Amino acid sequence: MAVKTPIYMDYHATTPVDPRVLDAMLPYFNEKFGNAASRSHIYGWTAEEAVSTSREKIAALIGASNPKEIVFTSGATEADNMALKGVAEFYKDKGNHIITTVIEHKAILDTCKRLEKEGFQVTYLPVDEKGMVSAESVEKAITDKTILVSVMLANNEVGTVQPIAEIGKITRARGVLFHSDAVQGIGKVPFNVEAMNVDLASITAHKMYGPKGIGALYVRRSRPRVRITAQMDGGGHEFGMRSGTLNVPGIVGFGRAAELMITDGAEDAKKLVALRDHLYKRLTTELESVNLNGSWEHRLPGNLNVSFSFVEGEAMLMAIKDVCVSSGSACTSASLEPSYVLHAMGIGDDLAHSSIRFGLGRFNTLEEVDYVADLVISKVNGLREMSPLYEMHKEGIDLSTVQWAAH
Numbered sequence: 001m002a003v004k005t006p007i008y009m010d011y012h013a014t015t016p017v018d019p020r021v022l023d024a025m026l027p028y029f030n031e032k033f034g035n036a037a038s039r040s041h042i043y044g045w046t047a048e049e050a051v052s053t054s055r056e057k058i059a060a061l062i063g064a065s066n067p068k069e070i071v072f073t074s075g076a077t078e079a080d081n082m083a084l085k086g087v088a089e090f091y092k093d094k095g096n097h098i099i100t101t102v103i104e105h106k107a108i109l110d111t112c113k114r115l116e117k118e119g120f121q122v123t124y125l126p127v128d129e130k131g132m133v134s135a136e137s138v139e140k141a142i143t144d145k146t147i148l149v150s151v152m153l154a155n156n157e158v159g160t161v162q163p164i165a166e167i168g169k170i171t172r173a174r175g176v177l178f179h180s181d182a183v184q185g186i187g188k189v190p191f192n193v194e195a196m197n198v199d200l201a202s203i204t205a206h207k208m209y210g211p212k213g214i215g216a217l218y219v220r221r222s223r224p225r226v227r228i229t230a231q232m233d234g235g236g237h238e239f240g241m242r243s244g245t246l247n248v249p250g251i252v253g254f255g256r257a258a259e260l261m262i263t264d265g266a267e268d269a270k271k272l273v274a275l276r277d278h279l280y281k282r283l284t285t286e287l288e289s290v291n292l293n294g295s296w297e298h299r300l301p302g303n304l305n306v307s308f309s310f311v312e313g314e315a316m317l318m319a320i321k322d323v324c325v326s327s328g329s330a331c332t333s334a335s336l337e338p339s340y341v342l343h344a345m346g347i348g349d350d351l352a353h354s355s356i357r358f359g360l361g362r363f364n365t366l367e368e369v370d371y372v373a374d375l376v377i378s379k380v381n382g383l384r385e386m387s388p389l390y391e392m393h394k395e396g397i398d399l400s401t402v403q404w405a406a407h
């Protein structure tokens, strides 16, 4: 059977809504349109009941002991902002130091920059060449002024899965709050806020086959009780932590998506590992000079991030434009810098520019993976034919020792 193009392999950017999720949502746009805050009639009660069922499912997915620990937001950007700013403001008399990492999502990094302007001190922990944060570095960075540590569960570019349980042990022992941006790993790799001593966690529906514009912040209610200062006032929704009329259809979809992650997540992951490994095997056996970015062992099931030496990322993306992927190259992102994540791992500009992130997901097939492998292999070969650098490399010249003329 011929594959249908375009082929979507950018599941880290967003995922399609699972048809089962859409089915669950539809009635909440019209027949069950009530405001979950309406206490005086059946429309309100129906909406409120749907919201609490979703809260339970999401709590179950992340191992929260109380559904009231799930606070709905517009997504993970808002949840990240709420966690960092909310904790900073509430605990500012206790200390002004926050620890995070250089490979966090911009929702964390830009929030930290804002907090620095307001007088907070932020330590940005480095990563090793495989994109891993070390728990020891977290321990060493903690001072008596530290109020919060924020480390992501899994990185959105290179898919590295961080040692959350180890870090949680340390932060709990030191009496420091621990936040994790868990967006990319939820339902795909083990994550449990109780077992891992996580105090706050950000998640979003659209990275797990739910709709866009709905997410949540997990805020621990006991052992220890975490407090945050609300960033949005008006009406006192969400236990006073986030005012605003709830997006009921979104929340219903989020809950259904969470339920599907519980039932199908492990099976999905197994399938994705097989597809991902097949793609990697084909690329590395049928091409030379393919560099893996990020740890192989501690990696999201659907993530493959590789750099093709002697090939430009933009040229590659153009050549394979029937395949929807991302590149660590500058021109594909809003910023002018090549990927700061690859940079932090010590990967040079050339290889960062030639990196491609394949993000596989629930609806990809083996036929698609083979189609993509065939296409990438032939295009990389074609682009390399035209590359003088590749010519020199084939002649045995060590490019790292070449003295280039200044221009």
Ligand SMILES: *Cc1c(COP(=O)(O)O)cnc(C)c1O
Pocket: 012, 013, 074, 075, 076, 077, 078, 105, 107, 152, 154, 155, 156, 181, 183, 184, 204, 205, 207, 213, 215
């Ligand atoms: C997508 C993403 C976000 C932002 O989530 P939104 O719901 O789109 O705001 C935050 N963190 C990580 C790691 C992400 O991948």
